Amino acid sequence: MESNKIAFKSIDEYILQIPIDVQEKLKMIRKVIKEAAPDAVEKISFKSEYKSPKGAIQFPIEKPMPYELISKIVKFRVNENIQKAEDKLQQKK
Numbered sequence: 717m718e719s720n721k722i723a724f725k726s727i728d729e730y731i732l733q734i735p736i737d738v739q740e741k742l743k744m745i746r747k748v749i750k751e752a753a754p755d756a757v758e759k760i761s762f763k764s765e766y767k768s769p770k771g772a773i774q775f776p777i778e779k780p781m782p783y784e785l786i787s788k789i790v791k792f793r794v795n796e797n798i799q800k801a802e803d804k805l806q807q808k809k
Contacts, residue, residue, distance in 0.1 A: 727760050741781055748783045752790035 724730040731742050749756070773789065775781060 724760055727758050730760055738777055741777065744783065745781060745786060748787050749790050752787040753794045756790075756794070 722733075724733075727746070731739055731746075734742060
C-alpha cells in the first residue's frame with residue numbers, strides 16, 4: 717500500500733503548510749516547549765495513519781491553548797526522563 721504522506725524536512729516546513737490561524741498556535745506551543753525544555757531536541761514523526769494518543773495530549777484547536785499547562789507537562793516529562801536515565805545508569809553499576 718503506497719503512502720501519500722509528505723515527508724517534512726523540518727518542523728518549520730510542517731508549520732508553514734498549516735492554516736495561518738493554527739500556525740500562530742503551533743508557534744506559541746513550540747515557544748512554550750522551548751522555554752520549558754531548552755535542551756530538548758525537536759522531532760516530528762508520523763508513523764501511523766490513525767490517531768494514536770499514546771504519550772500525547774490532544775487539545776481542541778478551536779479552544780484557547782492551555783500554555784501554562786503545556787509548560788508544566790513538558791517540565792514534568794523532562795524531569796521524568798532525567799530520572800529514568802539516572803535509574804538506568806545506577807542499574808548498570
